[in-house]
Amino acid sequence: MLASSCQNMPESYAPPVQRQPFEDSRPHRMSRIVNVADADAASHFVRDIAPGEPAPWKWTNQNPAVKVTPRTNQGLRYIIDFTLPEVTFKTTGPVTVTFSVNGHDLDRVKYTAFGEYHFEKAVPPEWVEPLKETTVEASIDKVWVAPTDGAKLGFILTRMGLTQ
């Protein structure tokens, strides 16, 4: 065993092939979007999003929110994909959803029909501090209340967060 400790160490090496810079590259685009299907999605949930295993979509309560940590506050856009299902819409009728970041209301949109929706809007840089946890929220004014157990359902969430 001692004999085997006498290894042949390399004598020396010549300089290797030199790597050259790229001519056609672009910088990274920050995108902190929580997709509820992702395995780590639950770690971003702040409130009002159905817990449990990752799934392609999840029910929310009235004020769903996620937390993300953007590296920059420049050129950020709020982004959300959600569905107002026919089954709840029949009861609630038209609803208004308020989109906010760190408690600042970004926009308020009235939806008069059920269906799938995408909302996207630029976020003022001063609302976000780089490398700090940022809360991205959406608040629906009317929820559907289950007659049996009183459970409140807002809308169906697919993804929400910030992107550049």
Next chain:
Amino acid sequence: MWQAFWALLGAAVTVAGCYATGALAIDYLDARLRREERLPLAFVLGASLLHLAIFAVLALKIAYRPVLIAMMAAVIGAAVWRGSWKLKGESFAPLDNRLKVFGGAIFALFTVLYFFHAWAPESSPDGSGYHLGLVTRYLRVHGFEQVVTSMYANLSAGIEMLYFPAFAIGKHSSAALVHYAFLIALVMLMFAYGRRIGRPWVGAAGALLMYASPVVGLDGSIAYNDCGVAAIAFSVFYWLELWDEARAAKLLIPIGLLAGYCYAAKYTAFVMAIYALGFVVWKTRRVRPALIVAVCASAMVVPWVAKNWIYAANPVAPFFNKVFRNPYRHVVTDQEYTEYLSNYGVENKWTLPLEVTVRGQNTGGLIGPVFLLAPVAFLALRFREGRRLLLPGLVMLAPYMTNVGTRFLIPCLPFFSLAMALAVPWAPVLAAILVAHAWLSWPSHIPSYSAKYAWRLDRILWKQAIRKIPQDRYLSENFAGYGVARMIDDNAPKGARVLAVNGVADAYTSHEVLVGFQAALNDDLADVLNAGWDEIRQPERRRIFKFPARTVRRLRVLETAKGAPLEEFKVTELRFFFQGKELPREPEWKLRAWPNPWDVQMAFDNSPVTRWRSWETAWPGMYIDTDFGKYQMVDEVDLDTSPDYANLRLQVESMDASGQWVKIADDPRDEVLRPPPDIRRWASRELHERGIDYILMQDTDWGADDMREDPGSWGFKEIAKGHGARIYQVVTP
């Protein structure tokens, strides 16, 4: 259904082969055994001999299915032909009916649970990872090959050798069933020991304390090796007891073989060989008997040492890499790994007894609350047999603090279980303890007291075992690792290597998956990948040494301070200047570094994502040395590095005409560097240049969100997604 049949057949053939080999050996040694102890002793002894034969088959690269089957058929045929197959010998005194019914009921209950679990599709993390991953790999190439991408390939694998014939016939579940056979042999042997010392209740109670232990049942019914190790260690003890009674010199041969097999099965079990040697020397006060034991043990140990020496340049790989320096495993990774194994994240070691007996989450499984009574075992010291049991028990317990995983207690558990039973010599009390233990160990009762995520058996998997629920469906729905492995096979071209941050179920993919911490090569690749997104690894600091211009032929940067634990010396780029102009790197330059001489080129390749690292805590005397091959004028040395170390002190030295190193500059000026904005592309190109075009990221892996949010900036394309993971392909290197 056919899968179930082949799984059973593969295991049956292998187990029969082990028994046949052992039975032949026992008859050759003319060992006088009781009928009840012949079967388990023959199985374990045969396993040791057969493992050596299978090792030889793999070394000769003739591990084809017909060869393995022929081997088994030959030993079974020989045993039948020579009459060794029959169970021979006198029986122990008959058992009383109460013991038969009571012990038999508990044994039968847990046997149903374990047997079906072993027979069901294999879904254990390490079993489907490296234990069987390496079996499938070696079977693909019909023998051993150098594996520089997994430290697990360097662990001794004496029990896994027996998985080869089993796997060749019946795949994964066959291997688990073979391991389960070791557990059955162990329980039979413990029971036989009790009968041999005239205390059948003690034997039965000790055996059932062991058998019903939750972690024992779980581990023994998957393709691990801990119960196998326990069976081998207890066999050594048993043969020593037989030898001590008969003092037949021939019995020293199985003692030696099995003592060596302990090492071959698991490094830490080698302590049993020391116990065996010590016992023989103590009893005989002579060298020759100990020499017989040592020589026989060597026959089992040497092949594994030699294999590692040849393939890993380290006879005890993957450990002691600071002594046996090699390019395959980094010292710091070794340190971090052993540090983790010594605590499993359990800060307060005083909580370990509760963790391993009751909670079972942090250390992976629980041996059962009844083992909180383990100190009772020391009451057995009043008996000669108790003293005989506790000494090897303590010897097997000794290495436990190097790895505090619950299952690493299994090898010492037979001794303590029997000693506990011996300490309580009243059958009704033993029966009550056993009932409580069995009740507490039944899967549906464990959650009432264990931690929420304790590693444990869940239920009887009979539908899965007989494949009434198809194997593919069961694994896809219940084992994410299987889904990821299938995703790799479905999306990466044949032969493509895949880089991953965490381990996968290697046994279910034909691709080689390089996992970050498992080898030096993987460490380097992971370091490149992480440099793409993790600022702490990027060259954000330039250390500038300026000095009066001088003519030099050879320069080195020397590290002169002791680093904090795990604080390494790291150099992304080292450049030399004269009058503000960089000296172009010439082919005649000779680059050296110490330690880790193999990676020195990474500090001279003009890439911000590759770096030379000492890969061990910095100590005075580490260096990077450049011989220019001719005299050069130099007045500045720039060292680009990451910001993640503070305690190191560097100086530049030149070699004078007499060959002495002379300090020419220290106290460098630091400048902040901005890594290139396209550093991710640098990383992916580097991986491509090193033969890696596929990256597997679990959604929860470090860096996964960075790739997920903009794969294009990496030059990646997401080609598959599912089971909590994504596969990226390098498309624009």
